[in-house]
Amino acid sequence: MVNFDQQAIQQAFDLAASVQGTTSPNPPVGAVVIRAGQVVGFGATQPPGGPHAERVALAMAGADACGADLYVTLEPCTFQGRTPACTDAIIAAGIARVYFVFRDGDPRMPPHGAQSILTAHGIDVIQIPPPNQSDALTIAPFRWRLQYQRPFVTLKYAMSLDGKIATHTGVSQWISSQQSRHIVHQIRNRVDAIITGSGTAVRDNPQLTVRGITAAHTPWRILIDSHGSTPATARLFDITDAPTLVFTSTAAPESWRNALCQAGVDVHCSSNTPIALPDVLTHLYRLGINHLLIEAGSGLAGVFSDHDCIDEVHAFIAPGFIGNPQAPGPIGGEGLGQLVDWQRFTIIDVQQIASDVYIHACRPSIFAHPHYHTKE
Template identity: 45%
Template structure:
């Protein structure tokens, strides 16, 4: 990480509006750019936009390159407002830093540094050495926080080498995701369900377990409300993922027979017999073998690494209690989005959102940071990033409580 002192940007209201425009451009391509981050860029002269762009679908031009192309000769002497530090390395496209220098851009205002260890401030340094005025938003600036939120899936891919995982579920006020008979349609109201489809439109894939696939026979498609926020067209819909060690799936499942809707990927155990794999082979269905844990379950951590290698950056987990609990146990849930309906079901056998091993003591509970709570019709939406207790990685549920250990 370069040690050069970064000049912090103090933007006036007009400049803040230009950065807000860059953020809006980035949001419009969220879920469409993996494995690259969604970035928005705006070029302005005297406060007037002369060019703008957002990251093109996989391996197309970067946002800065598209903004420069739109501005043409007006880029010379212009100011750039960009949500992510311009890249300084050549991968699938030339470095944006060199293009900005060659175009004669005067000033670059950046909302967030690049979490890629190969960049991480080096792009800013290169621009500064070339004589450009470079400013970085303060980390506490609301616009900088919005930019970092958009970049979290990319940062997770770069630093953890796995996709960012958002777990979503709907539950009643007493914490049930279905009645004791299995009835769950519908816990949430129409506004909450519309929001859930908009969330699906921002991810690369939707993940469920075999139990949910058999019980609900879902399509896992994106059905956006008419008149909803306009977003860039997707190169392809979110992949539909089923994780199953045994690959025991009914052949009539809709996920296995609707290739026109989206691809379906089956994350199956390595021990699945060849004849069973052959029975599941059909158009639009892909089998990915993943090692299993000693318990016989597919190793979720290794499965996520495989998905990262396939270019997936953000996964929406919509599984039942077993899969969501397993993801929580291995600290693979990065964000939760919980819809709480004002209803009570009761029942000792009614399922709850998280099963798995769980935590032995309340003091080890994971909490939420950057929480957001709002109403969706009659329902309540609670969102936040999961903050795991540092001790839970080593916690053993058979350990006695601290009080008992010293008594």
């Protein structure tokens, strides 16, 4: 029977959540050092090149780390990357016991992980369960990118009670309440990049920036526009707000592509029309993007769905009808012909936000993956 400090591991997860979106391609991790029942150190992963959570917490604890317990959301790293191995710092600090939750899937980790190194130095290492099921989501984007060579993909949308994200004339601002839209800014703050399609860029001219909250970082904005239909004056192309990456094709006018380049937009031009989603995702994987948020219409969301590339959903459902068969739902694309292999999501949270209902759901496999709970 393992007797561990629930509050300490919860605090470590809160720390990890506070740096989501700022650590990619590294995972957001939290660590807490407890000595004689007191917190003597805590920390979270710093942006790439900076110290990992364990080193931040151990530095704060100083000499008090000797004989103390370390609580960490992810197994400590054992290898020198941009920063030295955390296991070295744990051994040097004289930590007595390490409690960790999720295993690290980095291929540079040895087969038996941190456990064999630390136990060889007389340190007890104990894997414990996460305090909440949803804590797996702090680590999922990092794991997804490593495992599937693509970012973890979250879809957000606001729809009416009859399942429409816009009227048949294309009006969607605003379906959800101001309070729901405030939550969307918190969601944006946790991701590395936000992707939209030409339909939304032309119709809504969105900024896709984090506003109304203290932003931890500035996510990339990504646009798919193979024909160059988005006006060069669009807000997405003002890179003083945030960096923008555009995937376009040779079907777009050369003058349009040049204007974007001159505005400082990162333009990737392909000879494929329409642009192949797997190529986009591979490119984002190579850029080190762990977590991608879709804020688009049914066209682009449908392409992601057809490729089975939606891993998490934030749906805001507003209490009114829009009507008309031409008014779109959240997912277009080819869709399913039958329901035999229908993949259902796992509901993580359902809440009322002002007049809306908010549903947070994700792939069940996020919780089933053996890396999360057991040693392979």
